[in-house]
Amino acid sequence: MKLYFGIVKLAIASAIACVIPRSRDIWVVGGNKGLRFADNSMYFYLYCLKNTDKKMIWLTRSNSIVEEVRSKGGDAYINTSLMGLYYGFRAKWHVFDVSKGDTKIFSSKGANLFNLWHGYPLKDIRRLKAGNPDGVNLKGWKHLVKTKLLGQRERSDCNYVLWQNEQYVQHALDSFDVKPENIITANLPRNVVFEDGFDECYYLSDAAARASEKLVSHKKNKQKIVGYFPTWRGNGYDLFMGVADRESIERLNEFCESQNIVVVTKWHTCLYKDYQHPCESSSAEDITSILTRMSNIEVFGFELDLNSILPKCDLMISDYSGAIFDYLLINKPLIFMAYDLENYTKEWGILFDYESFVPGDIVKNLDDLQQCLVHYVADPENFSSRYEKQRLEAKAEIFERADGNSAIVEQMQKIV
Structure with a gap:
């Protein structure tokens, strides 16, 4: 019918x-x-x-x-x-x-x-x-x-x-x-956020303005803002940096406290019930309920425009998300949390050779990620310079204009 x-x-x-x-x-x-x-x-x-x-x-x-x-x-x-x-x-x-x-x-x-x-x-x-x-x-x-x-x-x-x-x-x-x-x-139209003179008052929604104020507050407290923005996997089951249990997330939060780091995160749009996608995540909501109880993890919701907060992140962690390309425009360091690289490559495929293309350290578990973050906090300038050449090359390759x-x-x- x-x-x-x-x-x-x-x-x-x-x-x-x-x-x-x-x-x-x-x-x-x-x-x-x-x-x-x-x-x-x-x-x-x-x-x-x-x-x-x-x-x-x-x-x-x-x-x-x-x-x-x-x-x-x-x-x-x-x-x-x-x-x-x-x-x-x-x-x-x-x-x-x-x-x-x-x-x-x-x-x-x-x-x-x-x-x-x-x-x-x-x-x-x-x-x-x-x-x-x-x-x-x-x-x-x-x-x-x-x-x-x-x-x-x-x-x-x-x-x-x-x-x-x-x-x-x-x-x-x-x-x-x-x-x-x-x-x-x-x-991309959204990359206007990285331009000099970007008019936040005009472009940002109320939700984005509130999120921006939170990040500014963290920066005033001398905290490093680390963004974690994973992609959509389409299988209905998602993890946070490869984990879903409270104990692992609490250990991560304790680590962030010790390093004066605030992790800001947002799920891919397709994962939210609000988006009404047939492959919405069965795990994201439960993980979010754990994350929101953490002192050094800031969780943003469905309505927030991701690019509105990217300029305020000192470092980005991602996996296979297109957000990594946008972030190249401000030449800040990236870490790639590819805990399921083999499965993801098999299920979706990747347009580039991942391990040789991505301009940053590839980690596959929280222990390795924390080691990278320790090095970053100890000497941000040196950490950033390690992959700067690759970032600039990737930026020029992708964004011709x-x-x-x-x-x-x-x-x-x-x-x-």
């Missing part, structure tokens, strides 16, 4: 799209399935709102996001409301960072579909092009109807995609259904 209803909706959307002309002066933007005002879509929207003459509309499923966008001087609507559908059908561009479902699939028919994506990938995302983002075995005529007729390969189904370089553009072509000439090359939002807008405006 859902399949037939989808076909009817497609027919209606096609008919409406033929009748209502799309305007080059109206751009609609959305993000994270319409559930968050964050990440690349948010930074792009706010930049355009302030620096272009386009009618910028944010489409969402959340009333609280409508209020937040309007508090910043923007226009926002529920994507199924009358005004939301009107602007959805009128806009020449639908811009998103996960899938066209971020704005509204129904009203995107006939528009330019531009996927900003949500970070430069270290893991192999080529399964997206097969309409199989979650690794589910999809077969049969129903799958063909959904992917070919109804366009439900949401994440890969776009006309345009943002990529950060030309050297590895084949990775983009292997992952998204776009023509080579429809690759827009620029830095420093400009992000302005370069994106310039290229969009040239497209008829």
Whole structure:
């Protein structure tokens, strides 16, 4: 029944799209399935709102996001409301960072579909092009109807995609259904946070501003801010630095106290129940309940935009997350907690040779991690210099352009 209803909706959307002309002066933007005002879509929207003459509309499923966008001087609507559908059908561009479902699939028919994506990938995302983002075995005529007729390969189904370089553009072509000439090359919109003169008051949400204040307070107490931001594994079971038990986390916390370190952490967006992902984590919530009781571990939630706090981290620990590439832009040290490297490589695949590519120490357990952190605290400058050459080389390799939002807008405006 859902399949037939989808076909009817497609027919209606096609008919409406033929009748209502799309305007080059109206751009609609959305993000994270319409559930968050964050990440690349948010930074792009706010930049355009302030620096272009386009009618910028944010489409969402959340009333609280409508209020937040309007508090910043923007226009926002529920994507199924009358005004939301009107602007959805009128806009020449639908811009998103996960899938066209971020704005509204129904009203995107006939528009330019531009996927900003949500970070430069270290893991192999080529399964997206097969309409199989979650690794589910999809077969049969129903799958063909959904992917070919109804366009439900949401994440890969776009006309345009943002990529950060030309050297590895084949990775983009292997992952998204776009023509080579429809690759827009620029830095990520969210990396405006690393630019001189970044306007925190304008860009940061209330949640991000509160988080930033906490980190500033820790710095005033001469504490080192160590960020730990793991990626999504998609198997429903996640660990914190390779552990899930209270005893191990308490030992880590005691170590941090002794070294005057505060670990700040946030799970990948897909792990939260709020995101309504079919592979949400069964373990993250229990681990979080332990972490929140620790004196030297600061846990941030679903609503926080990760890049808003990256500049205040003195060191980042990650695994296979695209956040490591963003962090290269400020040339601070990285440690790679790859406790499941073999399994992750087998299940997902990695686009580079991990052990030779990553610009930092690779550790696989808490003991080795703590040894690295002891060396860092003892002499931060020397610790940072050990991999500085590799960090700068990786930065130049991935980010061929420093400009992000302005370069994106310039290229969009040239497209008829």
